[in-house]
Amino acid sequence: MSVPANLNIVPFVSVDNMMKLVLAVGVETFLKELATFVDEDFRRWQSFDKTPRVAAHSRDGVIELMPTSDGALYGFKYVNGHPKNTRTGRQTVTAFGVLSDVDTGYPLLLSEMTILTALRTAATSAVAARYLARSGSRTMAIIGNGAQSEFQALAFKALLGVDRLRLYDIDRSASERCSRNLKKFGFEITVCNSSQEAVEGADIITTVTADKQNAVILSDNMVGAGVHINAVGGDCPGKTELQKDILGRSSVFVEYPPQTRIEGEIQQMPADFPVTELWQVMEGSASGRTSAEQITLFDSVGFATEDFSALRYVREKLHQHAFFEQLDLLADPDEPRDLFGMLLRAAG
Amino acid sequence: MSVPANLNIVPFVSVDNMMKLVLAVGVETFLKELATFVDEDFRRWQSFDKTPRVAAHSRDGVIELMPTSDGALYGFKYVNGHPKNTRTGRQTVTAFGVLSDVDTGYPLLLSEMTILTALRTAATSAVAARYLARSGSRTMAIIGNGAQSEFQALAFKALLGVDRLRLYDIDRSASERCSRNLKKFGFEITVCNSSQEAVEGADIITTVTADKQNAVILSDNMVGAGVHINAVGGDCPGKTELQKDILGRSSVFVEYPPQTRIEGEIQQMPADFPVTELWQVMEGSASGRTSAEQITLFDSVGFATEDFSALRYVREKLHQHAFFEQLDLLADPDEPRDLFGMLLRAAG
The missing domain is CATH 3.40.50.720 (NAD(P)-binding Rossmann-like Domain)
Known part of the structure; x- marks a missing residue:
């Protein structure tokens, strides 16, 4: 993954690209490599900011935000849990996540995490079982x-x-x-x-x-x-x-x-x-x-650190496998304080 | 904005599309209309789930998540504040946000919110000043x-x-x-x-x-x-x-x-x-x-409700002005419980 030429761009891994990435790496290899990232982050547990997830419960489900940071990177996941969703052809759990640079606050990666959560949950279970x-x-x-x-x-x-x-x-x-x-x-x-x-x-x-x-x-x-x-x-x-x-x-x-x-x-x-x-x-x-x-x-x-590990791993893999799109997510005026001027100039 | 044909799709308003939307509506009209949404949501304040923002402070700045819900819709904003960013040509504050359906937990809209936050902050200030x-x-x-x-x-x-x-x-x-x-x-x-x-x-x-x-x-x-x-x-x-x-x-x-x-x-x-x-x-x-x-x-x-109002307003405006892209953000297997089968079939 090359550094985006423009500060407005955030690499985005869609569901389609996540599947391509997992298949290109191989499911078992992906799980094994992801497990090393999970393991590594658990071993430096004390370097993470930890907070219980922020949950919004409703009658039929829950929507949660799960943030964490190791001081250099910040990650969070949005995830829902709605068991009744399967009745309308939807997933019980869907998720996406973001990894950011703590120094600037700028997002470095936006990724689907429905598939990735399934993978990190399984990898974490297996890591724990190894012990x-x-x-x-x-x-x-x-x-x-x-x-x-x-x-x-x-x-x-x-x-x-x-x-x-x-x-x-x-x-x-x-x-x-x-x-x-x-x-x-x-x-x-x-x-x-x-x-x-x-x-x-x-x-x-x-x-x-x-x-x-x-x-x-x-x-x-x-x-x-x-x-x-x-x-x-x-x-x-x-x-x-x-x-x-x-x-x-x-x-x-x-x-x-x-x-x-x-x-x-x-x-x-x-x-x-x-x-x-x-x-x-x-x-x-x-x-x-x-x-x-x-x-x-x-x-x-x-837990949030597991999602963090997963996002960190995916970001690493994108160096070898460029399965991402470039998302115009962040405003980037020529002169940082001139947000309004950027808007005016967009009018042509 | 038409209902996405596929459950995997989430409408996404990029920075470019947000500028197009604001210019198409007109900045002053946008602010005035947005103010009515802010006003409306403040008047039904007690119907919102409220929680202080979840902040991750670091030496040079802060990254925050600001969630809220009115029981039907759920919204959150990711926002950073890094005053030193201007030294490297970056924005002090960048933001994006998501509006979701509480019943299913599915996101309905992903939007840039750097420009939108500037607009909602100004609209809220003016709404308050009117009183x-x-x-x-x-x-x-x-x-x-x-x-x-x-x-x-x-x-x-x-x-x-x-x-x-x-x-x-x-x-x-x-x-x-x-x-x-x-x-x-x-x-x-x-x-x-x-x-x-x-x-x-x-x-x-x-x-x-x-x-x-x-x-x-x-x-x-x-x-x-x-x-x-x-x-x-x-x-x-x-x-x-x-x-x-x-x-x-x-x-x-x-x-x-x-x-x-x-x-x-x-x-x-x-x-x-x-x-x-x-x-x-x-x-x-x-x-x-x-x-x-x-x-x-x-x-x-x-406050989070102001971002909620802004996302709600933008979603409404997209019905008239189709300034959005379709983002493949959510896994949508033919059979909801068959996430792994979807991955296998992607291999062809």
């Missing part, structure tokens, strides 16, 4: 086979070598589609008739359902010793997936406690329920998995 | 003749009939440029050598300087009875323009107290310093100016 799942984990149950499921499967394959999937969704056609979409990627896939069946023999259980309610996707009796639970779907107030008792038996790892206590599975637990921050495990100041019998749980809600 | 300045006010001093000055002048002309300007800037060439830019608009303009000189005989004093510090642009002895002060430039912590004593002698009107007490001129005063909320004056539950001798002060910092 928390038993080594040699090969079998993963995925409960909830919607838009996020294939990305999760591929991230766990790329980063951990997971190659056996056990799929369950209340809508069997979703599992079948997921299975079909993943056909070429070398998994051994079993479509299951219940979540009970799906978790049989699984080293890792990924829960990634979309309903906005307190549901029990996973009940306590379904979770055996040594399992790693990757809880992705419970990510806003009133939306959980796990029976409370599971939390009591697990070592729980989270991204950013002030946010997770409101939005994660642990919203079911008292405010002082013990959790470990993932970044501390990654940089070595806290323990991850300490025994083969331990149940580990990544209570993932998605 | 607070003495009727028959014709002479306005403008102290600080940077990017915002011409917009202020034209808004006060369009809404109040102000037709005599007294300009002062520490950089005389700024005043001269402002004067030159406004030549065709029918003002009687005096370029002054000091702020003292500028305020002589002024009915309204607009302060709109850019330095990020606690400055005294206007000292107490310069403010006579009956004047309306439109204090625009003091708009973040550590950045004020008025000598504190002026505040004590004035009736102070603000947009949103929790934000203004941090960012406005009244950051110099105790937390319980009495202020009146502008919306209450506008909907009739509080008094504005009550006597000809009263000094009124609009301590403006800019």
Whole structure:
């Protein structure tokens, strides 16, 4: 990506260009490289400005802004969550994001983030599992086979070598589609008739359902010793997936406690329920998995730094793959203080 | 503006198209119409979700997100403030914004807002002055003749009939440029050598300087009875323009107290310093100016609802003037849950 000749221009990655970029890099390579950016940023967690997301809740959904900064770059994501959208042919979650230069405040990149969020969520799950799942984990149950499921499967394959999937969704056609979409990627896939069946023999259980309610996707009796639970779907107030008792038996790892206590599975637990921050495990100041019998749980809600990592990675990749347009987003008068003169001159 | 045929498309108003739109409508008409949207939204103030802006401060500036919603529409603005930017040929303030549908969370409009912010700030100032300045006010001093000055002048002309300007800037060439830019608009303009000189005989004093510090642009002895002060430039912590004593002698009107007490001129005063909320004056539950001798002060910092009004207005105008592009911003798979399948199919 060359430096824009004109200060008014912001590179823009459309949905079409994001797909071209992911395909040019290769989905698994993209996930693996993106994971290194996520990992890198988690390890320097303390250099980030962190704030819980700014959420506007309405009857049927939520619109959120998720900003963060490392002092040199600033990023934010706009993201909605509207489970009912699928009824009108829309996405439950859509997103876009911006990366900016802290020194000038000027945006450096505007990008679609619906696809990118799916990728970064999966990459983050797999990064966490690398520290928390038993080594040699090969079998993963995925409960909830919607838009996020294939990305999760591929991230766990790329980063951990997971190659056996056990799929369950209340809508069997979703599992079948997921299975079909993943056909070429070398998994051994079993479509299951219940979540009970799906978790049989699984080293890792990924829960990634979309309903906005307190549901029990996973009940306590379904979770055996040594399992790693990757809880992705419970990510806003009133939306959980796990029976409370599971939390009591697990070592729980989270991204950013002030946010997770409101939005994660642990919203079911008292405010002082013990959790470990993932970044501390990654940089070595806290323990991850300490025994083969331990149940580990990544209570993932998605945090702004992960979007930051994703935008930072995409910006890097644009140097090699010029899949972007130039957007005339910023006013750039010849003389900075003469904004009105620019308008007058536009009249010819 | 027709409804996009494809759900992936978001209408985008570039800087170029914003200028075309403003020129097609006419600057003064644009300001006047925009003012009716601002006025309308202030009058239904209580129907808005309000939150102080989310600011990321750095050594040389700030990046802010300003969200709000009326329950049907959601809007936010990204805006930076970097006074040193002018040294590198950049704008002190650049901005863009998004208006979304609360029911689906889908963005309906992405727009440049550098020019639009200048217009909405000026329109808001003039709307406030209509309630607070003495009727028959014709002479306005403008102290600080940077990017915002011409917009202020034209808004006060369009809404109040102000037709005599007294300009002062520490950089005389700024005043001269402002004067030159406004030549065709029918003002009687005096370029002054000091702020003292500028305020002589002024009915309204607009302060709109850019330095990020606690400055005294206007000292107490310069403010006579009956004047309306439109204090625009003091708009973040550590950045004020008025000598504190002026505040004590004035009736102070603000947009949103929790934000203004941090960012406005009244950051110099105790937390319980009495202020009146502008919306209450506008909907009739509080008094504005009550006597000809009263000094009124609009301590403006800019609030999210004003950006919301501006985006709402622009979206309306696009029905008549199709100055927008179609941006491929949102992923729109044929089957909403099949995001990964869309990616696979893009590979051909």
